[in-house]
Amino acid sequence: xxxxxxxxxxxxxxxxxxxxxxxxxxxxxxxxxxxxxxxxxxxxxxxxxxxxxxxxxxxxxxxxxxxxxxxxxxxxxxxxxxxxxxxxxxxxxxxxxxxxxxxxxxxxxxxxxxxxxxxxxxxxxxxxxxxxxxxxxxxxxxxxxxxxxxxxxxxxxxxxxxxxxxxxxxxxxxxxxxxxxxxxxxxxxxxxxxxxxxxxxxxxxxxxxxxxxxxxxxxxxxxxxxx
Numbered sequence: 596x597x598x599x600x601x602x603x604x605x606x607x608x609x610x611x612x613x614x615x616x617x618x619x620x621x622x623x624x625x626x627x628x629x630x631x632x633x634x635x636x637x638x639x640x641x642x643x644x645x646x647x648x649x650x651x652x653x654x655x656x657x658x659x660x661x662x663x664x665x666x667x668x669x670x671x672x673x674x675x676x677x678x679x680x681x682x683x684x685x686x687x688x689x690x691x692x693x694x695x696x697x698x699x700x701x702x703x704x705x706x707x708x709x710x711x712x713x714x715x716x717x718x719x720x721x722x723x724x725x726x727x728x729x730x731x732x733x734x735x736x737x738x739x740x741x742x743x744x745x746x747x748x749x750x751x752x753x754x755x756x757x758x759x760x761x762x763x764x765x766x767x768x769x770x771x772x773x774x775x776x777x778x779x780x781x782x783x784x785x786x787x788x789x790x791x792x793x794x795x796x797x798x799x800x801x802x803x804x805x806x807x808x809x810x811x812x813x814x815x816x817x818x819x820x821x822x
Contacts, residue, residue: 610664615751622747626782629740630733631789636740637685638675643743644688645674686732687725689739694724741782749775 610618621639629636650667657666678685698720699713706712728735753771756762762770 610754612755614664615755619748619751619755622744622749622751623778624744626741626744626748626778627785629744629782630737630786633736634679636736636743637678637682637689639743639747640685640689640739641674641676641678642671643747644678646671649674683729686729686736690724690726690728690735691721692724693735693739693742694720694722694727696720698723737783737786741779741786744782745775745779748778749773 624632625636625639646667649670650663653666653670654662678688695717698716702712702716728739749771752774753767756770757767
């Protein structure tokens with residue numbers, strides 16, 4: 596996770612002001628509406644997982660200043676579209692980093708930080724985290740979207756502050772953590788209270804819900820016409 600954030604930080608530091616504004620706004624939208632706008636959330640997850648990786652790998656073969664941003668953006672867009680199309684795979688991937696990080700932290704505290712322990716904990720945690728996310732759909736999507744949106748918003752706004760005000764690395768990370776914590780809390784509270792359990796806009800269940808709602812409206816309209 597630390598390496599992934601370092602790649603995200605590198606990606607953001609190479610963006611211009613417009614790019615940073617887009618990332619900050621998109622992160623805030625995801626944090627507040629991740630459960631409601633599932634396709635957007637899964638698109639951001641796909642983008643987040645592929646953009647830094649593709650940008651880092653492909654930019655090594657092309658020697659121009661914006662290679663990382665260009666190829667990272669292309670790879671992120673492709674990853675986002677794949678995540679949207681493969682619903683349950685995307686849902687599984689939402690829980691992978693969460694489960695892996697939690698189990699690595701637990702294993703490191705009680706067993707040790709050996710390579711074998713870390714690898715086993717990461718694999719087991721990733722699988723368990725993915726399965727738990729599928730089982731606890733609503734809760735995990737709310738938490739994961741709030742975390743992901745908060746991290747992006749915090750990192751983007753911290754990058755803006757870093758460019759506008761001369762600050763140390765410690766001040767930069769303090770700003771990032773402070774903004775992220777506020778957005779995270781707001782995201783979880785807002786999503787938990789604003790959207791009912793069956794507030795599906797995207798995902799497999801939306802079609803059944805919309806069809807049931809349409810049939811109900813049609814029946815009511817038919818009764819009214821007969822009267």
